[in-house]
Amino acid sequence: MVNEPGGRRPLVSAVEAVGVGVGGAALAWLFIAALRMVPAAVAGAAVGAAGLNGAISGAKGIYQWRRPHGWVCWALDSTWGLISVAGGVVLHLVNALYPSSYFDGMSRRTNRHVYEGGFTFRSRFAITFGNVVSAGGGETGLRGDSPQVVRRRRLIDVHEGAHVLQNRSFGPLYVLGYGAWLVLAGAAGLLVGLVMDRRNWRSVVETFAYYDNPFEYWAYRKDGYWPPHGAHPRFVWRSGSRTHRRILNSDRRNGADRPGKRDNHIDQSPVIIRGKAAPSMSSSNAFIDPGLYEYILSTTLRDDPLLSDLREETARMSEGGMQISADQGQFMAMLVKLIGASRAIEVGVFTGYSSLSVARALSDDGRLVACDVSVEYTDIARRYWERAGVADKIDLRIGPAVDTLDGLISGGETGTFDFAFIDADKGNYPRYYDRCLQLLRSGGLVLVDNALWGGRVADPERTDDTTAVIRELNGKAARDTRVEVSLLPIGDGILLARKL
Secondary structure, three states, X not given: OOOOOOOOOHHHHHHHHHHHHHHHHHHHHHHHHHHOOOOHHHHHHHHHHHHHHHHHHHHHOOOOOOOHHHHHHHHHHHOOOHHHHHHHHHHHHHHOOOOOOEOHHHOOOOOOEEEOOOOOOOOOOOEEEOOEEEOOOOOOOOOOOOHHHHHHHHHHHHHHHHHHHHHHHHOHHHHHHHHHHHHHHHHHHHHHHHHHOHHHHHHHHHHHHHHOOHHHHHHHXXXXXXXXXXXXXXXXXXXXXXXXXXXXXXXXXXXXXXXXOOOOOOOOOOEEEOOEEEOOOOOOOOOOOHHHHHHHHHHHOXXXXXXXXXXXXXXXXXXXXXXXXXXXXXXXXXXHHHOOOOEEEEEOOOOOHHHHHHHHHOOOOOEEEEEEXXXXXXXXXXXXXXXXXXXXXXXXXXXXXXXXXXXXXXXXOOOOEXXXXXXXXXXXXXXXXXXXXXXXXXXXXXXXXXXXXXXXHHOOOOOOHHHHHHHHHHHHHHHOOOEEEEEXXXXXXXXXXXXX
């Protein structure tokens, strides 16, 4: 476990660890003694868990001793909430075996522990036992000030914070209630799924057991993130739209997506306006004056309800910032029409905004080979492809894109495609570029997204691997005698190359 810089002096941590540990064990002993009729083994385990929680929490300095709230949290952790706190102590021990950095910046004096990485039951999902939040960083991490990191921190503060509150407030009832719902509702979901939607029975089970769980519903609603994008639309509780719109707008007014503040996934989420995800004058282009960008959108953007609905649904996701901007989608569709494209490749589908824009612009007999590794995200894309009537044009390939592209090349399809769009894992950008170029005909276009990477490519002090890969690819394309090239400040930057 690695601490953030700026830790406390060892002596202070040791004194607080001993004091809080001994005090927690004493509180637990008094609480167990008042209950009576508790087996000695159970009483001993409870006192030990309270002592360990106190020692670890004291060493990390999580309790807010200057506020009554901090004392109440400590007292509840040592008494009523002991069962779930014991789970948190186990999580501490388990995370000692994982590549899990303890995130001091969201733990110190917050009455909880936060691990940026660590044990979790499902990728991208944080888990909370007692006062311990594990895998809080998901795929974005908790460092930096990009919109996605800001959103992830908010999830820890609000959603996982609600679970910490539930652990303390309901104590053993939380553990029993959550577990009973998980088992019973999961069984009911299995029956309903097999009868009513056999194809998506897993999603039905997950919705019944997890998303419709009252404790999760409370946390998601408190976070303004309801209905969750992963829930089955037929069986999830219906409510919360006004809440999530209000909170998302509040986040943005507080600077969650200001230009120049982007990291990891660069394209930013659209702003929710009057129930629709409208292109924001400041949330999709960090390289153009906001007033001028607003003019561009209001003058030339031709939106429609289907694209707007997709932007709105994607905006509710914690990873929603990976979606391309509306003006970029329109620009790509125009390029497809200008070259009369009938065969296209997309590397990186996400929720399908770019593939939808491209597929609609292809000729009537057109075909788009779409590459992605996520079934969860592309299930959203499929729904919108069906609504748009272009599902039959799109050949979705789930699996590593390099393997898919190599398969097309070995299958004799070199030089048969008209258009390619690359927006996936940046480390493989050079491999995707070379393979797409092989598959393109003379006069075909390849577009590479995030080519300006929030301006980092022009900053010599930025030497991280991702920035270096993008900078290298831009230079490679500029020197590539096989193409004509242009670098455009649309979205987060588009590298546009035309094969000679």
